[in-house]
Amino acid sequence: MKYDIIIVGGGPIGIACFIEAKKNNLSALILEKGTITNSIYNYPLDMTFFSTSEKLTINDIPFNCIAPKPGRKEALEYYRNVANYYDININLYEEVLTIDKSDYFTVTTSKNTYFSDNIILATGFYDIPHLLGVEGENLPIVSHYYKEAHPYAFQNIVVIGANNSAVDAALECYRKGANVTLIVRGSEFTSRLKYWVKPDIENRIKEGAIKAYFNSTVEKISHTSITVQSNHETITIETDHILAMTGYEPNFNFLERAGVLLQDDGYKTPFYNPETMETNVKDLYLAGVVSGGLQTNIWFIENSRVHASQIINHIQSK
């Protein structure tokens, strides 16, 4: 069978694209390498979204939660229920390996081969950590993902980063009894820090409960320590664990293998038409946060949901 659309990625935006396709009587299949909404499933267990629930909805299906901002578990419930309601056609635990174009697309996965007239890449950015690129980064004391605080109780930990993920991890681990040191490259936290978290971390640093080094860059990591260049001084900190919360990036290799051009703008922004989301490859579209390249802070669920209707409108107009 040849589909009208194959969607790569079963995150919130991949699901939104499927629903829009179904509403327009187009045949569609989602191929997802993990579980449904795999990125959100892999988020820290106790994370809270910075968006309010109505901004995370798909196709105006209400997202009810008790607090204004939902957590990971509520988001998993919501997107799973929406997927169920629309009876989405999704193959899970099936990774897309190659996408080749002739008159139509041939999609090869870890399990099968499929054919489609159009492709939507909604592959997100959470699978590949943005590396520090320093000696020792691959040692077992370093993790680029944070799940929960319990394993770090009564341990010395160093958290690297200035964004929500770093600050959330630092505060949670501190409250579960870890001795936390924060390493921040710039002179302050990012302006995107959740407004209710900012005073908490600032006050913990002020009172000395969490030690923080600003204007500091990591030089190297050993099995038991991290060496940092901080305000022209070299400091070595003994530590049991390092949480390198330095962000994530799209799978550029995968995009390039599909033929998508990356711009030479310092962010490797994939080439696409912002009106239609079509890339330089005809009939191959981008949707969701993958579209930002290294600028992973410009697209969210709330502002990229609209990609679904942009793309399907364009496909329908052809």
Ligand SMILES: Cc1cc2nc3c(=O)[nH]c(=O)nc-3n(C[C@H](O)[C@H](O)[C@H](O)COP(=O)(O)OP(=O)(O)OC[C@H]3O[C@@H](n4cnc5c(N)ncnc54)[C@H](O)[C@@H]3O)c2cc1C
């Ligand atoms: C900790 C954190 C908190 C966030 N909080 C918010 C928030 O409050 N509000 C907000 O709007 N946004 C938030 N975001 C950003 C963004 O909205 C989410 O990352 C969201 O999940 C993006 O949706 P998506 O569908 O574009 O991509 P994803 O949800 O990342 O989905 C991509 C899917 O593609 C799959 N995939 C990738 N490659 C392949 C392949 N080759 N074959 C098959 N499947 C593949 C992945 O397994 C994944 O399931 C947050 C991000 C993070 C990391």
